[in-house]
Amino acid sequence: MMLDDLSDVILERVLAGRFGRPRRVYDEIDSTNAAALRWLEEEHVGEGAVVIADQQTTGRGRRGRTWFSAPRGSLMFSLVCRPQTRALRLLTTAAGCAIARALRESCRVNAAIKWPNDIVLRDRKAGGILVETRTAGGLLEAAVVGIGINLKWKSVDMPPEIAARATSIAAEVEDTGSGRVPARAELLAASLNCLDEHFALLATQEGRGEIVARANALSCVLGRHVTLRLANGDVTTGLARRICDDGGLELVIDEHAAVFAAGEIETLRTKAGS
Numbered sequence: 001m002m003l004d005d006l007s008d009v010i011l012e013r014v015l016a017g018r019f020g021r022p023r024r025v026y027d028e029i030d031s032t033n034a035a036a037l038r039w040l041e042e043e044h045v046g047e048g049a050v051v052i053a054d055q056q057t058t059g060r061g062r063r064g065r066t067w068f069s070a071p072r073g074s075l076m077f078s079l080v081c082r083p084q085t086r087a088l089r090l091l092t093t094a095a096g097c098a099i100a101r102a103l104r105e106s107c108r109v110n111a112a113i114k115w116p117n118d119i120v121l122r123d124r125k126a127g128g129i130l131v132e133t134r135t136a137g138g139l140l141e142a143a144v145v146g147i148g149i150n151l152k153w154k155s156v157d158m159p160p161e162i163a164a165r166a167t168s169i170a171a172e173v174e175d176t177g178s179g180r181v182p183a184r185a186e187l188l189a190a191s192l193n194c195l196d197e198h199f200a201l202l203a204t205q206e207g208r209g210e211i212v213a214r215a216n217a218l219s220c221v222l223g224r225h226v227t228l229r230l231a232n233g234d235v236t237t238g239l240a241r242r243i244c245d246d247g248g249l250e251l252v253i254d255e256h257a258a259v260f261a262a263g264e265i266e267t268l269r270t271k272a273g274s
């Protein structure tokens with residue numbers, strides 16, 4: 001399969017780390033997460049295997065949403081991991097830290113994490129993470145960490161329902177006049193190396209503490225008033241105080257602290273409170 005900047009020759013040259021092989025690369029597929037889960041059904045696939053696609057026809061987002069993308073405009077891949085069960089709840093947090101780090105290093109942009117799974121640039125979504133698991137006999141067998149990054153996609157080309165809240169690396173570089181837009185293979189290599197480093201930390205308690213510390217440092221929500229939609233549809237508002245040891249978000253609501261394991265931040269007020 002030839003995808004110019006994601007050709008096998010190029011990938012073989014740049015993917016020198018532990019993560020990134022074996023790999024399956026597609027011009028177009030339904031979803032790299034779905035393809036990785038099918039691969040796991042077919043055979044034993046080791047940690048570090050990756051599925052990459054130029055375009056997805058039914059890219060999956062959180063909460064059953066569609067993940068939109070543009071051919072050549074996005075970097076989309078799914079990484080197979082085999083985390084310990086106790087590390088699973090911090091997997092999305094660790095992936096967020098890794099991708100923010102990769103974007104900071106490769107693109108020199110000020111990437112942040114919007115709890116629980118968004119990668120943002122000045123509060124606009126530039127990437128997302130979707131972790132799906134495979135279990136056998138009730139036990140965790142593998143996790144598929146799906147990453148989508150809007151690289152060159154312009155807001156004007158995005159579907160209207162996401163254009164107001166989304167951005168891309170290219171748009172950020174153009175608007176701020178700083179940073180750079182790397183080739184997809186380069187950003188993929190940087191992302192996989194950062195994911196490897198961050199996932200390795202999940203193996204020890206000290207390392208998990210380090211991931212939580214990094215998530216707190218990279219979060220764009222802390223110290224701000226947020227409106228949170230919970231999984232059951234309820235909405236709550238409070239001051240975001242910290243990312244907890246289990247990856248949950250602590251809000252201060254009417255002077256009481258409450259920790260949320262899941263949810264979606266619908267509004268994020270500026271630090272000045274407007």
Ligand code: BTN
Nearest residue numbers: 031033059060061062128146148
């Ligand atoms: C979200 O923000 O809702 C998560 C989006 C995750 C999108 C990526 S793109 C690569 C991988 N394959 C998918 O179908 N989804 C993830």
